[in-house]
Amino acid sequence: MVREIHNGIKGRVRYKVNGLYRSPMLKTRLERLSFQIGEISSVHASILTGNVLVVFDPECNARLIASLIEKAAIDHSRSRRIETESASQETEDQSHRAGVPAQRARERKPTPLTPEVMAAAGQTSEPWHLMARDEVLSSFNSCAKSGLSAEAARTNCERYGLNVVPEPSYRSKLDIFLDQFNSLPVALLAAAAGVSVVTGGLADALVIMAVVGINAVIGYATETEAEKTINSLKQLIMPTAQIVREERIIEVSAEQVLLGDIITLKPGTYVTADARIVEANHLTVDESALTGESMPVTKVSEQLNRSDVLLADRVNMVYSGTLVTGGQGLAVVVASGIFSEIGKIQSLVAEAEAPETPIERQLDKIGNQLVLISGAICGLVFVIGLLRGNGFLQMLNTAISLAVAAVPEGLTAVATTTLALGVRNMRQQKVLIRNLDAVCTLGSIQTICFDKTGTITYNRMSVLRIYSGMERIEVREGLFFVGETRFNPFDSDEVLRLINVCVLCSETQIEIHQKEYVLNGSATENALVFMAINAGVDVQWLREQYPLLKTNYRADNRQYMSTVHVSPNPGRLIAVKGSPVEVLAKCEYQIKDGERILLTEEDRDRIEAENDSMAGDALRVLGMAYSVQSSDGPVNDDDCLVWLGLAGMADPIRERARESVMAFHQAGLETVMVTGDQSPTAYAVGRELGLNNGGKLEILDSTDLAGTDPAVLKALSKQVHVFARVSPSNKLQIVQALQSTGRVVAMTGDGINDGPALKAADIGIAMGRGGTDVAREVADVVLEEDDLETMIIAIRDGRTIYNNIRKTLHYLLATNFSEIQVMFAAGALGLGYPLNPMQLLWINLVSDIFPGLALAMEPAEPDIMSRPPRDPAEPIVKKDDFKRITFEAATMTVASLTAYGYGIMKYGMGPAAGSMAFHSLTTSQILHSLSCRSENRSSFDAEMPPNKYLNAAVLGSLALQLTTLFVPGLRSLLGLTPLAVSDALVIGAASLVPLLVNEATKPGVDGHK
DSSP, rough: EEEEEESSSEEEEEEEEEOOOTTTTHHHHHHHHHHHHHTEEEEEETTTTTTEEEETTTTHHHHHHHHHHHHHEEEEEEEEHHHHHHHOOOOOGGGGOTTTTOOOOOEOOOOOOOOHHHSSSOOOOOOOOGSOHHHHHTTOOOOOTBOOOOOHHHHHHHHHHHOOOOOOOOOOOOHHHTTTSSHHHHHHHHHHHHHHHHOOOOHHHHHHHHHHHHHHHHHHHHHHHHHHHHHHHOEEOOOOEEETTTEEEEEEEGGGTTTEEEEEHHHHTTSSSSSEEEEEEEEEEHHHHHHOOOSSSEEEOOOOOOTTTTTTOOOEEEEEEEEEEEEEEEEEEEEEESSSHHHHHHHHTTTOOOOOOEEEEEHHHHHHHHHHHHHHHHHHHHHHHTTTTTOOOHHHHHHHHHHHHHHHTTTHHHHHHHHHHHHHHHTTTTTTEEOOOHHHTTTOOOOOEEEEEIIIOOSOOEEEEEEEEEEEEEEETEEEETTEOOOEEEEEEHHHHHHHHHHHHHHOOOETTEEEEEEOHHHHHHHHHHHHHTTOOOOOHHHSOOOOEEEEETTTBOOOEEEEEEEEEEESSEEEEEEHHHHHEEHHHHETTTEEEOOOOHHHHHHHHHHHHHHHTEEEEEEEEEEEOOOOSSSOOSSSEEEEEEEEEEEBTTHHHHHHHHHHTTTTEEEEESSOOOOHHHHHHHHTTTTTTOOOOOOOEEETTGGHHHHHHHHHHOOSEESOOOOHHHHHHHHHHHHHOOOOEEEESSSSSGGHHHSSSSEEESSSOOOOOHHHHHHHHHEOSSSSHHHHHHHHHHHHHHHHHHHHHHHHHHHHHHHHHHHHHHTTTTTTOOHHHHHHHHHHHHHHHHHHHHHOOOOOOGGGGOOOOOOHHHHHHTTTHHHHHHHHHHHHHHHHHHHHHHHHOOOOOTHHHHHHHHHHHHHHHHHHHHHHOOOOOOOSSSSOOOHHHHHHHHHHHHHHHHHHHHHHHHHHHHHHOOOHHHHHHHHHHHHHHHHHHHHHOOOOOTTTT
């Protein structure tokens, strides 16, 4: 079944595998060995040749590698046969799986060489959503409460395999090199070489092909580096999952999730495998990655009855690649790896090529247009030459060479290289770009939506004030004060109960290291627990006394959290914290001097007034309550609660946040803050930041946003600076409303609740240090430093990269147009043709490559962040740009023809005059790269930052041009003659004048428009 066909290099062997031909599934299984087995570095399988190339540790036995390949092939054949015999009919149309992206590539560590890893994945497709929970659990020998036993886990691993999805293959280095020859300009060059051979110009043909080779080597070097950078964007940390094994909740890598495992589902959980829900409590899941449905789906555990239920309507299933947005639940894994829904899709697209970016499509369009335009002009040159009496083959060779020189064949390569170099530079600035499209979009951002906590603030909360027993208590440096008098929380029953609820109704994990408390949880919950520790409460003992039974999380329609605890006294304790308004509305009693009394309307008014006062002081306020219920009845946290009080916390604004907002305004960007805080708190922060940019600060409470007409929300979004009390779905609504006004919207965030909005925004920007994995997973840009200053760098670099592509394109078009104009004008005027085919090729080689690449590395212009954002709908080369490019080309053309005319008058029409035209045009083109550094500023402006790469490219290109004067063989090959000193002065003037004219006539320089 497996035959070795080449092993000449140690550590590399190639096999012929029966059954691999046109079998993507077997290809996937074989290539999985590279990340399943540590001894194997890489496996590349071809479904077109049936061959497998394996790179492995040279110390490993090649026979073992062959046996592993053969076992994988045999197991694939067996599993396919089993699947064919036992699989039930598909219950949905694949066409409903619209808009499903391939799962992102992730970094994987090699798994030890074990029988479990080598086992085939014998999974089958079953209608799990139509089966009862117990039936599904028994299919995998699992239990909803205890999960898989160790023995069952081993058995399931051997039978079904690990949760691994194959990676898409990338272009090989050979493919990149061969692609350099796959273009129309190269075909034209080959034709020119062929014509040269036919006409006896063997040397010309060799030079032409040398030019092709040099272009290919340079293109290969730049594209290889770009490919490395692009592929590195896909290397992310593999997510983890919390599963139940032998009655314990453990955390494992996604790869280790097995069929039959019970996975826990709570807000922020990234679902790592397809699973049947066995328990759901207000569970909602964002399935947009799979179904395209933007709104979260409410999930249930009950069995479905209809057999024709579409994937998007299977409400008792969760799928790999989706995200839990609310509630909680448990689910049993029923499909993983390539057998999950998203894995099936990935296996189908593994051979697909990545689509072009929008900018690549624009450049291809421009390139095609230029081919047509230059082709028509070159055709005219050809016809004029024939009419002037020149030979057919001579004019054909000249026309083809001119066409090649006129078309900037490296447009797309230059754009990709510019993007890749920009991404690398941004990475050094601690800005991580997830995809190349995001780079250009950064430069067109018009509105930025900030999430307050963790983005504008430090996400380090501290409790500064509590209000309990109708008394205000200040907290300063861990000490409690009423007025200026020290206060002991143990002297007040209601305050102590409030502090205890803060500890119990919390997911913060508490550990003690070297007699110091270490808290691992959200900033808000950590602040509340630290307050309890400072008050002298033994938090670990308290939790031991009240063991946690259940947690009910916040949801879109439920802005509070509750926990259920075993109580030392008869009954169960319900601890509640959350939105003061919602918690207070569910309370009927309060604690006063240790007694439970009714909560009167007057009391409610006083509490609401204090809540507004605390919020007005920019504090984040939470309400605390509790109840004690019988052990045998149902848990009810919706009413009959006992009010305990308010806790107000502050998260200080980052030091330079206000300056950053001012910088955004200067750059023409609108700023919007989107926060879950109450209106008074949000207003105070927005005012401190200066979000209104000198105008009136408009704020909107998002409580009733869900029912707002989209047209009304669209109109409001144009005016509002602060959206307060928003839920995750509200954030999504706000982003979509802003986008509906035609604006390019960026959303920053760090939390789980920011995920949907980050994904929907034109640019999602996550905080890398304090942010959650969920935020980083869906964002386009990740900021390693959690502050807005890094965001300014990202926007600045995004604008700069796009501008650099425009500058390079501008330079290539202007210089190539000048060559067409010189040849056409000279031919039309009856002056012959100043440049021979070899000279045109030399100009293309010397002036295009190095200066063009150097312009791609141009630093940001001084006023880049004082300009308004660009219109994303505008073409990369506008009509005004073409006018300017034509003018700049004309200046070089006129100067070159002037030198040519001088040469004709002095030497007559021939090589000497042509040499003057050649040197003038080439040198003026090289110097023109300096003028292309800015569209509106003079290159001699002292404020322009230096570009050492361009300086080196200009000097290097000029040095190459000088070799044509002093190297006899090269001079002869190009058809040049020696120059007198006076000729050199004319050439120097003809080279400098276009630069000076173009610099003096730039829009914005000395009043020129």
